[in-house]
Amino acid sequence: MDTDRLIHPDEARARIFARLERLPSERVALRDAPWRVLAENLVADEDHPPFPASTMDGYAVIADDPSPWREIVGRQTAGTVEHLEVVLGTAAWITTGAPVPPGATAVVPVEATELMDDNVVIHQEHIAC
Numbered sequence: 001m002d003t004d005r006l007i008h009p010d011e012a013r014a015r016i017f018a019r020l021e022r023l024p025s026e027r028v029a030l031r032d033a034p035w036r037v038l039a040e041n042l043v044a045d046e047d048h049p050p051f052p053a054s055t056m057d058g059y060a061v062i063a064d065d066p067s068p069w070r071e072i073v074g075r076q077t078a079g080t081v082e083h084l085e086v087v088l089g090t091a092a093w094i095t096t097g098a099p100v101p102p103g104a105t106a107v108v109p110v111e112a113t114e115l116m117d118d119n120v121v122i123h124q125e126h127i128a129c
Helices: 009-019
Strands: 058-061 069-076 090-094 106-109 113-116 119-122
Touching: 058 069, 058 119
Parallel strands: 069 090
Antiparallel strands: 058 090, 058 106, 069 119, 113 119
């Protein structure tokens, strides 16, 4: 192999990138868009879902509540809207995709809790807003 003609990889990349040209953009139907790259940012004109939703199963709580023991005030599941409110000393069971109840500022994953009768014990180190 003739090593006199070898160039450093950085130089090879620079030569390649110097010859690249931007492709023209075009509008296509969404069904024809897989494997394409957006030419500009895509911004939704409304939130979806139109409410703060839980990204995990767990308990909706007030993050600043110092008490590890919380009374369970109800269940909030995806697809339903219960009239629950989380206040100090309480928590609501919540599933992924469900609306976060009023008053709640965090959702603690179920794995970071212990169920005790009608109460849940929250391991404080797992609370994140």
